[in-house]
Structures are given as C-alpha cells and as structure tokens.
Amino acid sequence: MIIGLTNQKGGAGKTTVAGHLAYWLSQRGTVIVVDADAQQSSTNWMKDLQLPCKTMIDPDDLFDELPTLAEQYASVVVDGPGSLSETTKAILSRCDLALVPCKPAGLDMHSTSKMVRILRQARELRGGMPNVGLFLNQAKKGTVLLKDAQRALDAKNTGFPLLKSMLFDLQVIADAPGQGTTVWGLGGATAKRAAQDFEALFTEALEVANG
Numbered sequence: 001m002i003i004g005l006t007n008q009k010g011g012a013g014k015t016t017v018a019g020h021l022a023y024w025l026s027q028r029g030t031v032i033v034v035d036a037d038a039q040q041s042s043t044n045w046m047k048d049l050q051l052p053c054k055t056m057i058d059p060d061d062l063f064d065e066l067p068t069l070a071e072q073y074a075s076v077v078v079d080g081p082g083s084l085s086e087t088t089k090a091i092l093s094r095c096d097l098a099l100v101p102c103k104p105a106g107l108d109m110h111s112t113s114k115m116v117r118i119l120r121q122a123r124e125l126r127g128g129m130p131n132v133g134l135f136l137n138q139a140k141k142g143t144v145l146l147k148d149a150q151r152a153l154d155a156k157n158t159g160f161p162l163l164k165s166m167l168f169d170l171q172v173i174a175d176a177p178g179q180g181t182t183v184w185g186l187g188g189a190t191a192k193r194a195a196q197d198f199e200a201l202f203t204e205a206l207e208v209a210n211g
Contacts (some may be wrong), residue, residue, distance in 0.1 A: 001075050001076070001095045001097065001209060002066055002067075002069075002070050002075075002076045002078065002094055002095040002096050002097075002098060003021065003075065003076065003077050003078065003089040003095060003096065003097045003098075003199075003209070004062055004078040004080055004092065004094075004095035004097070004098050004099070004130070005017055005018045005021075005077070005078065005079055005080055005099050005100075005104070006080040006088055006091060006092065006098055006099070006100055006115065006192065007080070007082065007099065007100050007112065008082065008083060008084045008088075008102055008112070008114050008115045008118075009038070010082030010083075011082070011103070012082070012101045012103055012137060013101040013137040013138060013167070014037070014079055014080060014082070014101055015037065015041045015042050015045070015177070016173060016174070016176075016177060017080050017099070017101055017137065017167070018033065018042055018077050018078075018079040019033070019042060019045050019046070019049070019079075019177060019182065020173075020176075020182050020183065020202075021045070021077050021099075021198075021202055021205075022046070022049075022051055022077045023051065023182045023184065024198065024202050025074070025075045025077065025202075026051055028074075029073075029074035029075060029165065030067055030072075030073045030074045030075070031051065031052075031073055031074065031075040031076070031077060032051075032052040032053065032054060032072075032073045032075075032076055032077070033046050033051060033052070033053040033054070033076075033077050033078075033079060034053070034054050034055075034056050034062070034066070034069065034076060034077070034079070035053055035054070035056070035057075035076045035077060035079050036056055036057050036062060036078055036080050036087055036091060037056045037057070037079055037080065037081045037082070038057055038081065040055055041079075041177070041192065041211070042079040043055050045177045045180070048073060048180030048181070049088050049130070049180070049181070049182070052073075052090065053088050054069070055138065057087055058087075058186055059085075059086040059087050059089070059090035060090070062078075062087065062090040062091060062094065063090045063093060063094060066078070066094040066095070067094065078091050078095060084114060084115065084118055085106075088118070089118065089122070092118065092119065092122040092130060092137075093122065093125075093126065094135070094166070095130045096129065096130055096131065096209060097130055097131045097132075097133065097205065097208065097209040098119060098122075098130045098133070099133050099135065099205055100112065100115055100132065100133070100134045100135070100160075101135060101136075101137040101167075102134055102135065102136055102137060102146070102149065102153060103136075103137055103138050103142075103154045104136055104138075104139055104143070104145040104146045104149035104150075105145060105149075112134070112153070116158050116159070116160065119132050119160065122157065130207050131208050131211065132160040132161070132208075133160070133161060133163050133204075133205050133208040133209075134158065134160055134161065134162045135162070135163040135166055135167070135201060135205075136149060136150070136153070136162075136166040136167070137166070137167045138167065138168070138169040139166050139167065139168050139169060140168065140169050141168065150162065161208060163201065163208070164199040164204065165201040165204045165206050165207065166197070166201070166204075167197050167198070167201060168194075168197065170190055170193070170194050171190075172186055172188070172190045172191045172194050173194050183195045185197065200206075
C-alpha cells in the first residue's frame with residue numbers, strides 16, 4: 001500500500017505524521033519512507049529510527065518507482081512537499097491513500113480548499129482513487145477554531161471524510177523527531193496520550209484505505 005501525506009501548505013505536520021506512521025507500520029510489516037520534500041527532514045529522522053528511506057523529489061521518478069517499491073514493501077509512506085507541485089500530483093497519481101493533515105487556522109483552511117480541488121481531480125482521472133482521509137492536526141480542545149475547522153472540513157463540504165481521530169497540539173509530538181525517536185520512545189503521561197492519539201488516527205486511516 002502506498003500512503004501519501006500531502007497538503008499545499010508547509011508546516012501542516014506532514015513529516016511528523018509520516019515518520020510516526022512509518023514507525024507504527026514497521027511494527028506490523030515491512031515499510032519504506034519516500035522523502036519527496038526538498039528539505040529532506042524525513043531522511044535524517046529515518047536514519048535515527050533505523051527505517052529504510054529513499055529521497056525522491058522528481059515527479060517522473062515518483063511515478064515510475066512508487067509501484068516498484070510497493071511490490072517490495074508492505075507499506076510505502078510518502079512525505080510530500082508543502083506545495084501543489086507536479087511532485088504532489090505524481091504522489092496522488094500513485095498512492096492508494098492520501099492523508100491530508102489540516103491545522104485549524106484560517107490560512108491553513110484556505111490552502112486545504114485548494115488541496116481538496118486537486119484531490120477531486122486526481123480521483124476523477126483515476127476512477128475514484130486514491131482513497132482520501134482529511135484529519136485535524138495540532139488541534140486545541142474546546143476552541144472556536146477547532147469547531148469552525150470541523151464544520152468547514154465536514155464531508156458535506158469537501159466530499160471527503162474527515163477522520164474522527166485527530167492530533168492535538170502537544171509539545172512532545174514536536175520534540176520527538178529532534179530527539180531521533182517517536183512518542184512511543186518517550187516517557188511520561190503526555191507521550192502516552194500522544195501515542196494513543198496516533199494509534200487511533202492510524203487505525204482509522206487504514207479503515208479508510210480499505211474502503
């Protein structure tokens with residue numbers, strides 16, 4: 001299965017989620033991360049986690065090589081760039097599941113609307129693929145912004161499911177890559193809570209991937 005983390009806007013949390021997803025999937029089968037972001041943050045982090053990673057930012061390379069990697073590994077996690085570039089379109093042309101992290105903030109919501117348009121186009125060209133899951137990232141409980149984002153991203157408005165599971169704005173999540181680990185490798189109640197949130201999100205995402 002090829003899972004692409006995509007969004008037009010940088011800072012949405014694609015790399016952090018991609019790394020945690022890859023680690024979670026590695027406990028269940030073989031996995032490789034494809035770092036399609038020019039910043040190559042995933043590449044450095046995966047070295048610390050001792051997970052295979054391949055840097056690939058050329059759209060033609062992605063289009064040609066992702067299916068081959070999917071034959072070699074149970075899961076391919078693609079960390080996409082923060083732009084609606086040809087690279088992003090190449091990822092959407094090959095992935096089985098597109099996961100779109102959305103920050104509950106005004107500018108981020110505006111950029112997500114553009115991403116939704118590209119997702120619709122990709123599905124039209126591919127006859128209904130990829131499966132898509134939008135989810136809220138770096139959310140703060142009980143805020144007006146969170147409620148507004150949930151309404152804006154409702155499937156009635158986007159045409160795509162908004163996952164019930166979400167990730168909250170916890171410092172431990174942001175700290176994990178810099179420490180060369182994941183929240184599962186950190187101690188404390190906050191890390192445990194973050195791990196539970198990731199577990200719920202990824203389990204729900206796979207349900208979307210399986211239709």
